[in-house]
Amino acid sequence: MSAAFDYAPLFKPGLPAPAAKWTGLAKYNFVGGNNDAEQVPVDGLIAASQTVLKREGHTLATYGLAHGPQGYRPLRDFLAKKLKRDAGIACAAEDILVTSGSLQALDLVNGVFLARGDTAIIEQECYQGSNRLMRLGVNTIGIPLDGDGMRMDVLSNVLDDLKQRGVRAKYIYTIPTVQNPTGSIMPEARRAEMLKLAEAHGVPIFEDDCYADLIWGGRRPPALYAMSRNGGVVHVGSFSKSIAPALRIGYIVAGWDILSRALSIKSDGGSGALEQMVLAEYCIPHFATHVSDLTRGLRVKLDTLMEALNEQFGTAAEFEEPKGGIFLWVKLPDNVDTLKLYQSALKAGVAINPGPEWSVDKAYSKCRLRLCFASPTIDEIREGIAVLAEVCRNEFGVPTRSANVTRAAGRS
């Protein structure tokens, strides 16, 4: 064996930091957008895979199943109907591009629009901005959120300011329906205001609806895509939250001008056909019922998490009740540094998302964290939050030992 080959001088400059080796999942796992294992519709997926493979399995011999690069046709037909029913979107199979999860959808839309040095407007708290856009060398402007989502007064000022400086932002990215991480739903009136602002400034809206199926109340306002008067909205969604995240199927809804460009850089030979076939076969009869059951179960887990936080942290943990989804955005006292808490908690078996990983405002988010509640069991939620409180107390002196008693009665 010669001396080992040194690849380092050959790597492309500016790569992200190399990945760390996988060390397994934490015992109490409040990260990652995972779902409830008990609620994966295993029997339904087995039946669907049987039926669809028996009927169409031989078509796997052809890239794209002879349905073309936009994806399995029955899945796109299902999506067109579902999007009409749930989000008011009038679209056809031709307006949909199936992707390998909504993460590939983000990459494709970013690939179509963004060059180094471009400007993109995003929500101040969001994963896309904090992690993905930074790597692309894009100037990201974060708009602060309130309980109804992105603040339109700030957006208006930012757009005016950019105009004065001769800068046209490439898009306004938003998760209007169950915002990640705050869990808000933007009301219809604010959506209309946002569309008006975007249209006036000639900036498209990039609408990410990937959590929109999981809403406690069921009903939701129409999608921005549906409300747009000029087609200036690109819409993406996913089956990760409604069915299972390990199935990597998402989608882009847009006009052909966008889809034809996204397709030209989608160099993967199509997204996984078996997952598309099984999803279509399962979802056509079962989607609505399944999502309703799933959401009921998630609501119980959210209630458990909020109770556990109240019991363990008392007034030290502040949060708004989310309108749906799988995560809770929590503020701890100002002296808590959640990047440090993350490290200590992980050693104690509790995985959390520290706020700065979910925000472009590192100071604002320093004492905040995201807790995903779909994956841990009810017991794990209770135990994990108790461990987290203990770790936080040891490191930051909060919550105090008496806090939990005071607060437990005060918030339900």
Add this chain to the structure above:
Amino acid sequence: MSAAFDYAPLFKPGLPAPAAKWTGLAKYNFVGGNNDAEQVPVDGLIAASQTVLKREGHTLATYGLAHGPQGYRPLRDFLAKKLKRDAGIACAAEDILVTSGSLQALDLVNGVFLARGDTAIIEQECYQGSNRLMRLGVNTIGIPLDGDGMRMDVLSNVLDDLKQRGVRAKYIYTIPTVQNPTGSIMPEARRAEMLKLAEAHGVPIFEDDCYADLIWGGRRPPALYAMSRNGGVVHVGSFSKSIAPALRIGYIVAGWDILSRALSIKSDGGSGALEQMVLAEYCIPHFATHVSDLTRGLRVKLDTLMEALNEQFGTAAEFEEPKGGIFLWVKLPDNVDTLKLYQSALKAGVAINPGPEWSVDKAYSKCRLRLCFASPTIDEIREGIAVLAEVCRNEFGVPTRSANVTRAAGRS
């Protein structure tokens, strides 16, 4: 409805041409690396999906199935054993990254190494060079091929020349085992020579073995990865050719220095878990038997194609018999322009790959074409080649009407 939003000024500069709308598959489809529909192991895949979903379906609730971002562990364990047995590669599950087809593997390796203005050495005839690298703004140097693959005399001169100019190529890309499109297999001695040259010049080899399972003789020389003395080889492979192309599962075999970088830019939340699970469950007991059956069937189709070419084109169609795979690289008389032939043939229902799309030497490849023979049936092969000959005769005057009689007896 306002005037339609004009996205054009917002697109990233330098995007590839927008995709054309899908118009369906040609009647006689000799393109695209598709496989034989009759040979998709549908019953085996149904049984595998049943078993694995029953046993592990609930794990779909977690990104990466709790096996981490490198992919489903049983699939990586299977690959480690298979690669040892078939290609002499000693590797463990830790050295394997499962990707969304080998096309994503190409994109990831390219993403790790290549910046605009870099130099990459490739085979003169190959898809990767002609289409993918050009888009990245990489200087591609094509090395001509003979019946044993890449010519080492030319490679040596090119490496010396680059050295003199102070240029270190980022990699030497090769498909040594069933080269695409020429179907050659590089003998072990030439592999050793190539490794020596690459090592002497400090240039890694990027070995693409995605057709290597489909060999008429069964046995193959060890992979370059297996023969390397210094670890200067990155190896990629795929299940597209051995099982089914619509299942989008490929892999990279490399050291952690490479995989950790590939993982850092693999921003898709993992590759499709259901496809990984079903493939592992099916392949562990059935892979070797299936590939043996598949290859036997493909060989019959190749024989049919070569006979049909001899009958219809006579001496006007020249080709070397490939050592395996799913394609035949054909030379027509010098006056034939296969880019034009492609257009006319498509109108007549015959899809072919014109040579210039598979080569960096557009003059050399002008009268050449690639014919994929796995997807069409035996009858379609015969009929399609007859139609192709008729179209070619009408447009370019070859083959002459008598050619087929002369040649049919001459080559078997």
